[in-house]
Amino acid sequence: MRFDYPTESFSAEERRLLEPFFTNLDRPVFGLRNLPETVKGALFARYSRYPGTLRRLFLEEFVDGLDVAAAARLPLDEGERARRLYERVFLGYGDDSVAQLGGAHIACEWVSNALTKVLERGRLAAYLEQSTRYIPYDQPMPDGRFRYWRCPQLGEPYVRTMDRLFELYGEALRRAEHWVAERFPRRSDEDERAWHRAVRAKALDLVRGLLPVASLSHVGIFASGQAYEQLLLRLFSNPLPEAQQIGELLLAELECLIPSFVARVRRADRGGVWIDYLRRRREQARKAAERLGIAAGQELDEGPYVRLTNARGSEEEALAALLFEVCELPEQEIRAVLRGLGESDRAALWEELVGERLNRRHRPGRGLEALSYRFEIVSDYGAFRDLQRHRLLTCQWQALSPALGAEVPPEAAAAGIDDLFEEAFALSRAEYERVAAEVAPELAPYALCLAFRIRYVLDLNAREAMHLIELRSGREGHPSYRAVALAMLDEIARVHPHVARAMKHVDRSSEPRLERLLAEMRSARNFPRGELLEGASTPVERR
Structure with missing residues (x-):
């Protein structure tokens, strides 16, 4: 193929x-x-x-x-x-x-x-x-075809299904942009270009689940x-x-x-x-x-979840590890001293060793790596693909299938695109089943929309958890992975409250207006002489 x-x-x-x-x-x-x-x-x-x-x-x-x-x-x-x-x-x-x-x-x-x-x-x-999240997929490739992987063995039904999914995506994007612009009209104090970019970004976030894995x-x-x-x-x-x-x-x-x-x-x-x-x-x-007898399970749509299946290490061990490099004692002796501290002294020591973190890039030392967490997560594939890219962790995932159901964004009905999602999910599931039965099971996931859920594991130490959670909880982030990051924090707080409190740059706010508008406006304000190109994250001087 x-x-x-x-x-x-x-x-x-x-x-x-x-x-x-x-x-x-x-x-x-x-x-x-x-x-x-x-x-x-x-x-x-x-x-x-x-x-x-x-x-x-x-x-x-x-x-x-x-x-x-x-x-x-x-x-x-x-x-x-x-x-x-x-x-x-x-x-x-x-x-x-x-x-x-x-x-x-x-x-x-x-x-x-x-x-x-x-x-x-x-x-x-x-x-x-x-x-x-930044680039619309309604435009064809240089050869005029929609942007999806194909091969002759998948047959004409696959081509028809993929073409229809991209048509649904294009229609949903147009409706979503219109709805977002009406729902969040530009205020007089908002930069027009930043507002247009934020409208597009909100719409792209809303419809990306319609795109297939292909x-x-x-x-x-x-x-x-x-x-x-x-x-x-x-x-x-x-x-x-x-x-x-x-x-x-x-x-x-x-x-x-x-x-x-x-x-x-x-x-x-x-x-x-x-x-x-x-x-x-x-x-x-x-x-x-x-x-x-564990290769396959029954189809069960129990919704998305984040479960802490294992937490390794104690907060006392983390404190000892944070102190280790400035001591001349064996770690066991350091821990013995820490065991004699009262709770208030222990809390004060955590504050002292974590230090004043002025932004999320200021992270405590490697002592936090004495603690680690294993999370089992079910989320839509779109959120998974963003979280999977983190390097300093172990990510394992199961094969994508329709068994865990799919996510319709909460705002889809208000935007008038929920019917497009339902049609796309039905087409996507049917083509998955056809390819799995008639062509090859390993190729079937290509037909599924990114909104279908996948089960995966993230295994990471506390220092990397701080990085991931603070980064992915930002209001500019996609709601799907924001929810995963905040749920991970809640799970850590249950077992290691001092570690959770050290994550001071977690964003729990719910922005009633466009999630990226403030970030876009900062860019427009900070770089008035440059042109922030469509989709760019840094200013590029106008040529």
Whole structure:
């Protein structure tokens, strides 16, 4: 099964400008080269909220001021001498840490929401994904088709269902924008451009659950050679045909940029053996679940939930860990001293060791990592995909299916789009069942809307919990993951109240007007001479 990816057309002059900086101009996976690190970073940062492709973004906003002629004269490969040196150190001595010392920027375009979870599963990499919260999906791809993954084996019923889901999404977006504009009219003290952006953002949040998992996105990756090797192994061992295809394209681009770092992947006695191991391990786990009678369960729509299934460590242990680095005693002796403190002294010590946190980026030391939590969560897939991207935690998830039901946003009825959600859910569920029965079970989730629920686990220490909860509870965030973050905080407060109180930058407010309006107005006020482009998070001077 192969997906025919859209190809963007460039003029002769555009190709001249692009060729020194990109490994190819006609494939959906490509690498960046001959660019300053700051330019690559800024390019990827803008990428997440830009509706087009990375190479088009580069032409529109970044090529000015770059020395194209000088870049064209630079060598395109690592060089024979460097290759021999790397092979002697890495392959000869087996020092895998060397593979952490070089990396590359890669863009993977036109990949489904199913595949983005595979791409972003590795911890030791940086990812930026095109956001369904800032970019409307009612516009077609360069080839005129709607933005979803497809392959011939899925058949015409799949195409008809996906096309209809995108039509419903487009109609819902138009109705939602009209409703939001009427529900929250612009006040005289509000910047007009900020208000329009906030109206669009509110509408996009409201309708994104209509998009199917097959919806295509763009992902930017910066990773070391070691992280890319692990990513390639995951892709090649994954049962999704899309993963296999993107894996081949990704490996080809890395062989252009950092070939020595990924040399083991194609070797039968190295990468081949590793890929076979990963496949066997997945299959053995599946068979064990079937043997134990826990592979499948009954369909049960019990609604979304957040459950703390395990809390490890005590607040006394966390206090001892926070003090450990400034002491010269064994940890057991530190704990013995702490056990002699009264509750008021203990509370005062927590305040002292946490310190005055002026903003959410001021976090206590690693002593908080002595505590950890395992949460079982059921939420809509849209919220899951936002929470899954956090790196410093363990995220495990079950296969997406219709069994847990789907979320209709509370405001859908008021906006007059609840009928569109109901039609989309019925179409989506029916196509899931057809694909699972007639084509391949692993492809069936592509047909489900992002509003369908999924069960997953987040296992994280208290320091990472502070980061996730304070970040994801912000009023600018999507209501789905805000609810998850606040429920996680309530669960932590039950077992570790001092830890919960240390999370001083949690936002429990309910904004009666547009959630992002204040943030947009701050941007308009702080950058009056710049133009905050549609979907941008930072100002860009008007050209």
